[in-house]
Amino acid sequence: MYLQFAWRNIWRNTRRTTVILVAVIIGIWSMILLGALMRGIAEGMIKNGISTLTGHLQIHHKGYRSDPAIEHSITDPQVVEHALNKVLPSGALWASRVRVNAVASNARHSSGVTMVGIEPSSEANVSFIGAAVYQGRYLTQQDQNGILVGEALLDKFETKIGRKLVLMSQDTKGEIASRAFRILGVFRAEMEATEKQFVFVTRKASQIMLQLDTGISEVSVMLPGKPDNPNAISELKAALPQDQFEVHSWRELLPFQTAYLRILDGFIWIWYLVVFVAMGFGIVNTTLMAVFERIREFGLLKALGMKPWWILREVLTESFLLLVTGMIIGNILAFLSIYILSRIGIDLSAFAAGAEYAGMSRIIYPAIEVKDIIMANGVVMLLGLLVSAYPATKAARFIPVKALAHT
């Protein structure tokens, strides 16, 4: 009876109700959509970060993280390999790399790069480089002098496939090592910075150049399923000698992205609050108007014996119905727009330079998280009812004689 009563009451003033309904719809829609977009950005960032030579977890020699010098390389990769085989769940993939800072130069240009010595076949499954070569070809085991460079680096160096690139770095004896490579392929990455920073050679070539023997800098692991797997990390830590190796999860390896994720949660809350404050005033205002319009009516109801509590409930039900209607439409709209956007994505290439500083992807695909949707709807419902409580108590407190005398 209440529901029917309230529903009819809402639509006594169609225009006013429609206006506030639109406000609620827009509010909900923007909350969910923006939340999804931000999640999308964050997911893109993490995916980027993980595929850009991070992996879900990494194993280094002790001290490498604080000083990534060649002296801190893993001299005995057998031990690590053994532990990985023993501990990791089936389906886990890993790749070992040599990673050092180097200087690339040709006749006209030179620039600091990170030389990554990779095992071509295992690396292809672990990081982005396997699928990123768009011109020329990917490395094979035999390419002792082949090198893969990013498109941006290629442009910067005014060079092309087949040309020479000389890399210089410090070898294990502290002397300057240099080696000539020929550009075999060009890769594209999500970020220009990645294209400029990394050059890929075979692991063997880098080991010969740096006199590393069989030494490597890091092992990067991709786990099946979710990126976070504390079990695998603790098991690996237990399986490897503590005094020689360090195991880090991607959260530790990508501190910036991790911090951003944390800020994001706070940010979404702030956005919800802002939207709600704007919406809340509309709700209070409308409900208050509806109440004041009906002073005589409420007086009469009270005179007929309706308890104040019932009147309170009546008014609250009205705003509840208003909110629910708005929410249903708002959610439907939001899901629709997210669906469309997740198909085409939001192309940020035009602002790529600006977006890149944060490690954002060029195209954003919104991502829905149940937590966000529940939160958005919950916030609107709870706070909506809370602010309607004010006009509702006002209505409940009318004194019948005065109310009936009200003109």
Add this chain to the structure above:
Amino acid sequence: MKKNTWISLLAFVFISSSSPSTLALNANQLVEDSFNYVRGKASVSTVMMTIHRPDWQRKMTIRAWTRGQKESLFYIDAPPKDHGNGTLKKGREMWMYNPKVNRVIKVPPSMMSQSWMGSDFSNNDLSKSDSLLTDYTHSIIGTETDDGKNVYVIKSMPKPDAPVIWGMQRLKIREDLIWLSQEFFDEDLKPVKEMTTLEIQMLAGRLFPKVWRMRKAEEKGKYTLLNYKSLIFKSSLPDSFFTLANLRKPRR
């Protein structure tokens, strides 16, 4: 008559087809001899370096000691601001000394391609100066005349896996081993920079170019001049001279 011409023509073809190998051998020898002629067994010199740019110019006096093909020590005398800055080069490695901070730093790979003291010479030009002898194959591609003497134009191509950035170098060396020019080309064989020598005269008892000029191919207004103020060739310098300890030692 007709037969004779045929024979001489055949002979000519024969000679010219067999000559490249002997010439190539000569070319390697020529470059090395000329390199040694310039460096001597050991030398002590004072050089005025002029760095010229379209809107400014700067002069430095450098004192230099060299021994053999691999060792050298440079030390800046003037201007007072840079006085005492030293560079020691041994083989492929370089160290720099700055008296203001009293520190010797080993030039890291990242700095090797930067310019030396703001000039058009890069650290690599200095540290890898003997790379021309070890990383290239030389061949004579032509001759010119200069001052009544034969000048050999030598094409120097890097060996396939040699860690050098140039696509080619072209040298002009006079028959009396005087180095006339050295041009650096990229892999498209477009010129990148060029070193030429001027004012060839008697210095330290032998003919020697007094002025060396390094110039970028695209920017004619920018160049660096090295002008020998004094030059003495010696039979040797002591081992202790090319050491880090000596690099730090204050010199007047």
